[in-house]
Amino acid sequence: MKVGDMVRFKNLHSSWGEIGIIITIKFGDLGVGHMSMLTKAPHMCSIPWHNRDTYISEVISESR
Secondary structure, X not given: OOOOOEEEEOOOOHHHOOEEEEEEEEEOOOOXXXXXXXXXXXXXXXXXXXXXXHHEEEEEEOOO
């Protein structure tokens, strides 16, 4: 998964919708990271990088 990919969600609140676009992936000094996504929710949504397989079921469309 990388910035610009369109992904399908699972195990998330319905307010996020079914799909989203990854807009940032950031890692801190300790190696802990998170992904921020553009969704139908009215606010920025993010998930921990190490839990991405828990909340993202598939990449629908890969960015270039």
